[in-house]
Amino acid sequence: MIKKIPLIALALSTMVGCISQNSEKTYQIQSPNGENTIQFELTDLAPQYSVKHGNTEVIVPSKLGFVFKDNDTLQHNFEVVSQKESSYDNTWKQVWGEKHSIRNHYNELVVHLQEKSEKKRKLNIEFRAFDDGIAFRYVFPEQGIKDSIFIMDELTTFNLKEDGKAWWIPAYDEQRYENLFTASPVSTLDTVHTPLTIESKSGLALSFHEANLTDFASTTLAHTTGTTLKTDLVPWSDGIKVRTTKSFRTPWRTLQIAKKPTDLITSYLVLNLNEPNKIEDTSWIETFKYIGIWWGMHIGKYTFWEGDKQGATTVHAKEYINEANKLGIDHLLIEGWNKGWTPSWYENAMHQFSFTKEADNFNLKEVTDYAADHGVKIVGYHETGSNLKNYLQQIDSAFALYKKRGITTVKIGHVGSKLNMKEWHHGQFGVNYFRYVLKKAAEYGLEIYYHEPIKDTGERRTYPNMMSREGARGQEYNAWSDGNPTSYTTILPFTRLLAGPMDYTAGILDVNIEQGYPGRRVHSTAAKQLALTVTVFSPLQMLADLPENYMNQPAFKFLQDVPTDWEDTKVLNGEIGQYITTVRKDINSDDWFLGSITNEDARSLSINLDFLDKNVSYEAQIYKDADGTDIDHNPTKIDIQKKKVSASDSLTLELGSGGGTAIRFKKI
Known part of the structure; x- marks a missing residue:
């Protein structure tokens, strides 16, 4: 049982995972090993939090709250109605992954707030302290609000105690996440994507990210002043950040904390903050190695489109199947097999692909039958060109065709600076689209991996048919550009x-x-x-x-x-x-x-x-x-x-x- 103790006695306490309170306005929770501490307080009736690692201050008091439409703020005049603390310790097994058995061990504090003003709206903040970091999220419970809720801004800040070297890529770039990293002080940043990794002057390694990104805008981090970073939700095209009704629950805001950068790599905090596996029968989900006609297309040996150098032909596919056999590799990716490929397909013009009609010189049944006879499975490919209107109209027939032809893995591309030439890949629209396709694939027994994706926030735990994704500059840049530096x-x-x-x-x-x-x-x-x-x-x-x-x-x-x-x-x-x-x-x-x-x-x-x-x-x-x-x-x-x-x-x-x-x- 976690006990409450007076704040003044905290320094004398040797208890692990304790929560302390010196008034109705200040609460603390420690991680199971006692190293990471989160403090919540109301300052002038406004919610704030801070974070320490041992005796090292990591985050000094930082703001919490929201701005709704018409400058309606939810950030002050609060009182603590109640609080609840608990502990959790469980080990779960991944369907696949970099580590099979993962321990999920944390102490939790939930603070129930209510406005003292006329509206008396409620807001709950859930804090979790892990040995490898901290996380928190907001829960805006259903409370009789009948109108739509439009979130215009999230006021969460991360007021770093000290500066440090940040490794970052810019947000709001037409290349999405496909940029080279820059290393510079936190105090010089603009607006950046997460994960944001920082080597703090204190000697700690930090990584800011989020977990369980569901029906919400993804967050970027905007530098404001000094060493303060603020959550900057990716907007819809009309400027609204999040659209919802009745209630909402944000993704977890995460901060992984380690003694050295290598320890960040073996932290599974983000995975632990996602829901358990929802796919009852996972026997069809497999990991594998594969070859593809892909590299030949990127280096210019073949083309994606029909013509003299067409890569996806029945003849080439059979040749690659034979070569896969010789190499002992049992999966082959074939891109460009369908109708719609042209030299200008990627030019942000709502390009129309068919996901069931074959390109000239390619026979899907003949190729998949030949592959099956030779012990090779074909990996399917859907390039949407970010024309999601076109893709979603065909997704059921496209997935059904793959299932019929024995294809159980699909690579799905989203080349284009905006989805439907309008919305960011990582705004709420994109978040919901990528999750919808993931669930749809599970219905058809298909595992998928995304290129030009939304960032990973651990959803592979919940839907282990979410296999991999791009989300950075891949090897392909070495084929046709100056390439990725060493x-x-x-x-x-x-x-x-x-x-x-x-x-x-x-x-x-x-x-x-x-x-x-x-x-x-x-x-x-x-x-x-x-x-x-x-x-x-x-x-x-x-x-x-x-x-x-x-x-x-x-x-x-x-x-x-x-x-x-x-x-x-x-x-x-x-x-x-x-x-x-x-x-x-x-x-x-x-x-x-x-x-x-x-x-x-x-x-x-x-x-x-x-x-x-x-x-x-x-x-x-x-x-x-x-x-x-x-x-x-x-x-x-x-x-x-x-x-x-x-x-x-x-x-x-x-x-x-x-x-x-x-x-x-x-x-x-």
Whole structure:
């Protein structure tokens, strides 16, 4: 039982998870281990909160509340009607993921507020303190309001005690989340997307995000003054932030807190704040690796549209199915198979695709039958071009066609700066659209992954057919632009990937792209591409290179072996934008897999192998940058070694500039 104690006695208390109160206006709750503390108070009858980690102030008193239409504010003249505290401790299992068993352990304080004014509206604020951070959300209960509720602004602020280095991408950009990261002080930010990762001057690592984003606008964070950030809800095209009736419940506002950045990666706070799995039979949901005609299209070998270089033809599909067989890969993505592809399809003009009619030179039944006969499953593709009016008119017939043809996974794209050329991908309209399609796919027994998506806020826990998504600059930028800098993939695990899996499409062994556009290349070594399949988690792992670049390539063995579902994940070392070493244990064997990558700097990393099982031996199958290899010198050269190791051993990883190492530890 959590007890209330006088605030003056808090410093003398050694109780774990206590809530204290010095008046009707101030309450505190601590995390189970006592490190993270949330304080709620009414100051001049206005609600505020603050956060401490140990003795370190993280968030100093910060505002809470809303502005409704006609400048009707819900932020002051409150009284605390009641409060309720509780504890929760449970371990649940993911259907798939980077860690199979996850502990959900927190202490909760719910404060019931009511206006003292004539309207006497009620507002509840739910606070949860975890050992790895804090979260809170608003609940506006049903209270006899018959008119529509229009939220014009959310007043939640995060008044950081200290400045720090923030790793950010801009909000409200036509490229959505597909921007390179900038590192700069919090005090210099404009308006940015979440997750927002900060290395605080106090030495703590922080990440701001949200969880269980449902029927609400997603939040961006706007810098106001000093080191204060304010929730900035993404608006509808008419400026209204959220439309609702009778009542509303916001997503959880989350702050993950860690001693060092690597600990943020193994925090599952966001997942824990989502509802449990709602799909009773999950036997049809699977993780897998796949190849595709996709890379050939991006490097200009093929086109998405009909013509002499058309990629999606029956002939090419059968060739790729045969190559998938030779490579031991049992899934194939085919993009461009349907009618509507033209050279100008992406030009933000409400382009019309058919999702049931085949392109010239492609026969869906013939291809799927051939694939089934050869033990390969086709991954379907729907590019909406952000014309959702067109897509939603066809979604049932399109999903039914895939189901009929034995296709159980669909990639869904949303190229375009605005949905329906009008609404942001990450406003309430987009949030509801993406959740609707997710539920619709579940009705048809389809698993999906999104490109040009809404950001991940942990909904894969509730609907585990939500497999992966893009939501950042992927590998494709290396095919036709200046590309992603070498440091980019050493930033992703500490930023974008804190939200959830990413379809980065790693595994390019021909990093010089010999058959591609002149002057374009992948800014890494081939060994680093192997390592990315471990450091960048996705349950659907594309092996993105042309199939011929894998044939007779000894290093392809690692891509064959690396799993897509994991028992456990540990981060051995890392610094944002510098390097990272991640190990994951296969859920179906005793094997561990390691990925270690670096930025533009070559480096030598010593790692202990104490994550391995004790008192047994392993064969370390090592794929590393060959001697003298780096991003500018023989970047495709991979040295393969084998070594007997145990948990008491250590290894030194030699990473060339832009390089990496991938290791399979096989128990012997």
